[in-house]
Amino acid sequence: MQPASAGTESVWLHVSATASVPLICQRCLGKVDLALNIDQDFRFVADEATALAEDDESDEDLLVLSRDFDVLALIEDELLMAMPIVPMHETCESEHAPTSDASAADVLEEKPHPFAALRGLKIRKN
Numbered sequence: 001m002q003p004a005s006a007g008t009e010s011v012w013l014h015v016s017a018t019a020s021v022p023l024i025c026q027r028c029l030g031k032v033d034l035a036l037n038i039d040q041d042f043r044f045v046a047d048e049a050t051a052l053a054e055d056d057e058s059d060e061d062l063l064v065l066s067r068d069f070d071v072l073a074l075i076e077d078e079l080l081m082a083m084p085i086v087p088m089h090e091t092c093e094s095e096h097a098p099t100s101d102a103s104a105a106d107v108l109e110e111k112p113h114p115f116a117a118l119r120g121l122k123i124r125k126n
């Protein structure tokens, strides 16, 4: 029990969770273990109508009190929302990394730039 921003006593839930999720780096396509952290407070309200009414004016995260409240589902949802849309290594070390690997850079240098031919087609406007 703690006062809400309105001053009335409310039931709060503090959720803190950590998880390591194996994902595919979207830059080098290697495996990246992403550490997810949740540390969040939720305030319970009596019913769905109260939640809807208060949600707009409240910065707090609201939950509806119920006897069959599924805390594991809440934690799962929060972890999913904490996942980045595009998972990436902070620094790619894979051999497929386009920038950090010398041999990959050599391969790129041997090929002409795909738009190199366009240079000759450049139109001059006066």
Ligand SMILES: [Zn+2]
Pocket: 025, 026, 027, 028, 029, 030, 032, 088, 089, 091, 092, 093, 094
């Ligand atoms: Zn990577």
